[in-house]
Amino acid sequence: xxxxxxxxxxxxxxxxxxxxxxxxxxxxxxxxxxxxxxxxxxxxxxxxxxxxxxxxxxxxxxxxxxxxxxxxxxxxxxxxxxxxxxxxxxxxxxxxxxxxxxxxxxxxxxxxxxxxxxxxxxxxxxxxxxxxxxxxxxxxxxxxxxxxxxxxxxxxxxx
Numbered sequence: 001x002x003x004x005x006x007x008x009x010x011x012x013x014x015x016x017x018x019x020x021x022x023x024x025x026x027x028x029x030x031x032x033x034x035x036x037x038x039x040x041x042x043x044x045x046x047x048x049x050x051x052x053x054x055x056x057x058x059x060x061x062x063x064x065x066x067x068x069x070x071x072x073x074x075x076x077x078x079x080x081x082x083x084x085x086x087x088x089x090x091x092x093x094x095x096x097x098x099x100x101x102x103x104x105x106x107x108x109x110x111x112x113x114x115x116x117x118x119x120x121x122x123x124x125x126x127x128x129x130x131x132x133x134x135x136x137x138x139x140x141x142x143x144x145x146x147x148x149x150x151x152x153x154x155x156x157x158x159x
Contacts, residue, residue, distance in 0.1 A: 001028035001036075072149070076142045084127040085139050096122060 002011045018025040028036050048062050057065070077085060088096055100122050104115050131138045 001031060003031075073146065075149070076146055080128040084129055084131075084135065085142070088122070089125045089127055093123065 002008075015025050015027070026036070032039070034042070044066070048066065051057055051062055052059050056062075073082075083089075088099075091099075097119065100119065104110060104118060110118075127135065
């Protein structure tokens, strides 16, 4: 992320240096308190603690659910690509908006402008990402990589 006094040239030098060093830089477009991914992780943490406090599940169950389901899946797809792969833009508009409205209303920290922008984007009836070889091909590649990781982590030789 560029600071107020950071030139495009300086940003690009650092961005490319990180790539050459084997890092995976991301380009954050707008400064907000806290790092982007820390904020996303904080939302997950908040919901996990809420579920525990409300007696929805034990801490052990919540942790196991996260690391063996979406936590394990997220190296292959984040929440926006997950919606793409689920085909949310093809769902009937009313169903799509009911699901999204529920998620939005669960987060009272969203401004009306942000809520309107999310709703507007979801009503465009198109995926978040462009899949040059097609969405089905991207899903198949995700599934192959997911299965490879499962075998690598959980398959015990000789059993």
